[in-house]
Structures are given as C-alpha cells and as structure tokens.
Amino acid sequence: MAELRIWTVISRNYRVFDKSGKLAFSIIFGLCRRDDTDPRPLRIETKGTILDVPYALSNDLLQLRKYNPRTRQYVQFEVGKLNNTNPPHAHVTLPSPIGRAANWRSCITEYHYHVELKSELASLFEQGERYAVQNVSGWQLGPGAFSFIDDKEPSQIDRCQAVSGRVNGRAIFEVVESLPWPPELQTKMQLKISDYTTWLTISVTNMESESITIQTRGRQHFLVPHSAFDVTPDYNHPRILDEERPAPEATIKILDLATNDIVRRPRSPGPCGGAQRQHDPRPKLDVLTTLRPGVSLVRDVDISSLLAELPDGRYGLKMEPRGMWWCFGDCEEFKRICEDGRVPQDVFQTMIPPLMLECDDVVEVRVENGASMMQSAG
Incomplete structure (x- = not known):
C-alpha cells in the first residue's frame, strides 16, 4: 500500500x-x-x-x-x-x-x-x-x-x-471548574441627522442586577478562539462605545440594500492584544466605563465620514460583534481604592470569555446628492 x-x-x-x-x-x-x-x-x-x-x-x-x-x-x-x-x-x-x-x-x-x-x-x-x-x-x-x-x-x-x-x-x-460568564446586555441603534452631521445613536443597557465595568479602549485581555496555526485576530481598535475615540470604521459594516452586497467592511483586524508588550496588563481606569443595572448608556457617534463617498442609494448600517474585557463592580469604587490608576488586582482576570457588544438592528439610511436622509430601523 x-x-x-x-x-x-x-x-x-x-x-x-x-x-x-x-x-x-x-x-x-x-x-x-x-x-x-x-x-x-x-x-x-x-x-x-x-x-x-x-x-x-x-x-x-x-x-x-x-x-x-x-x-x-x-x-x-x-x-x-x-x-x-x-x-x-x-x-x-x-x-x-x-x-x-x-x-x-x-x-x-x-x-x-x-x-x-x-x-x-x-x-x-x-x-x-x-x-x-x-x-x-x-x-x-x-x-x-x-x-x-x-x-x-x-x-x-x-x-x-x-x-x-x-x-x-x-x-x-x-x-x-467554571468560568466567570459574561452578563446580558441589550443594545439598540438608531439614526439621528442634524444639518451637517449624521449620527448613529447607540444605546446599551445592563440587564443584570449588579454593575458591570467594561473596557472600551486599549489592549484587551480575554479568552480568544484559536485556529490550527494562529489565534483568531481581535480588533485592538477602540470599541464604538468609547467616549473619546469611538472609531465607527472599525465596527460598522455598510450594505447596499438594493443588492444586499457589502459596500464597506469594518477595518481589518490586527493581532489579538496588539503587538506591544505591557509590564502591567491591568487596564487603566480611564479606559473603563461602568454600566449600572437597568440604566442605558447612550453614545452619539458621528458617522458622516463613513457615508461621505457613497453613491446615491439605500444603505443598511450593521454592527459587527466586538468583544470587551469586563468585570463586576463600579469604576468609581475602583478609583477610591486604587492608587495606581488601574483595575484592582483581585478583580482583574484574563481567563474569561469576552462580553460581546453586538446588535441585530439594521439602520437604514438614504443617500441623495451626497447627503444622508433618514430611513427606518429594521
């Protein structure tokens, strides 16, 4: 043989x-x-x-x-x-x-x-x-x-x-024996247009009974799936909830609703966790956001640049899922007990599944003569 x-x-x-x-x-x-x-x-x-x-x-x-x-x-x-x-x-x-x-x-x-x-x-x-x-x-x-x-x-x-x-x-x-399991979030998106700017309003609600703190920017540390050779790439860009640099180009996919073709994909991923090594992997407190029970966090994200070069037509805006490091607790409490400006040692874990920021909404927008027009959310 x-x-x-x-x-x-x-x-x-x-x-x-x-x-x-x-x-x-x-x-x-x-x-x-x-x-x-x-x-x-x-x-x-x-x-x-x-x-x-x-x-x-x-x-x-x-x-x-x-x-x-x-x-x-x-x-x-x-x-x-x-x-x-x-x-x-x-x-x-x-x-x-x-x-x-x-x-x-x-x-x-x-x-x-x-x-x-x-x-x-x-x-x-x-x-x-x-x-x-x-x-x-x-x-x-x-x-x-x-x-x-x-x-x-x-x-x-x-x-x-x-x-x-x-x-x-x-x-x-x-x-x-077991892993800390990510809590449940409810995420919604809708369009808001002013005279000169098109905004994507994103609302995230913590559906659990205790506060959750999430990392929206910087190097993320959580369990990431592997393939045969490499770790599945993770986006090291800021998450779209980040207050300072939401980077919608790293999260939002644009569909042509007439053909259902993808006309713009989110920015390509880099290596998981980024290429630079950190002496202390704990995230700094200024890149964290706390989601309190039942209280919606609302962010208005300027997406005018994403739509600026699109030809006339009907488009759908879709959020690509993004993982975030998370923990139970309130960032304000962390600030009171931590003098080094980072997450407390007893709270920081890396062997956790990520908290996924994801949304099923497809927000429709119409472009005419280079200008955005309001459509419905589907």
Missing part, C-alpha cells in the same frame, strides 16, 4: 477546558498534503484515525501529557482504553497540492474534535492541572480509511497509508 505523508498541526480552540461545559472545547487538527503528485482529493475517515482522539490516545497515535510543576515538563499520562464517541461516518477531504500557488499554511484543512463534557476523556482532566495533546513526526495517522477519490470514476477508490510527515504544535490547556 502506498505511503502518503501528511503535514499535521495540532492545537485547541481555547487555552482552557471548562468543566462546567459552558465554554465548548475542541482539539483542532490542521491537515495538508504538501509534496505528493496525485491530482485526486484524499478522503480521510475520522473513525480509527488520529482525528478520533479517544481512539488515538488509546492506541499510541496521540499522547496525553500532564504538566509537572516540579520538573516544569509535560510527562506522558496513561489513559488506558477510552470509549469512542466519534461519529462513525465523519470524514474530511484534503485537496491535491498540484497547482497550488498559495503558501501551504493557508491551504490547511481543519478538523475539530469536540470533547464531550461527560465523556471518559473529559473525566481524565483534573481541575487546576495543565495538559498537552501531541503527536510525533513519522507516526502513522491510524489504520482507518485513507482513500483517493476519482471524481470521474467515483466507484474507483485507491487506498493508501497516511503518516505524519511533519508535526507542528500541540494542544496545551488548563482545566478549571
């Missing part, structure tokens, strides 16, 4: 496994054919392969390692025989590398193995411990089905043996 080398990347969607189950956790596999010359797609059955994580751990295709704080190393952890929870007929398809012009990293096919909360695998993860799931270069990807598929002759299937030609990364994560 022919041997086919598959480049493999292993990661995880979050750096934490939440034993309460609120934050879903997956082991991510990035797979890519790099140097074979077969033009046909390759189908990989997940059952009985490295992608079937309980099977792979039980049959030495993957290793589970536990962090030893004394030696500062990850030591192999024996898992025994685990029950398989993988769907029996799931598969992924890898395209041929022939004719590929892009870098191979941008051509990776991802497969996410979701770790079920009540599975045997999840029961191995102990609160407060750190683990790593990893593979070794040259190891087989398993005895499951690896088949070349001929589109012209679907009935003709050629089997092959797949091995890891190269392995990048490992899935490192920490186990926690």
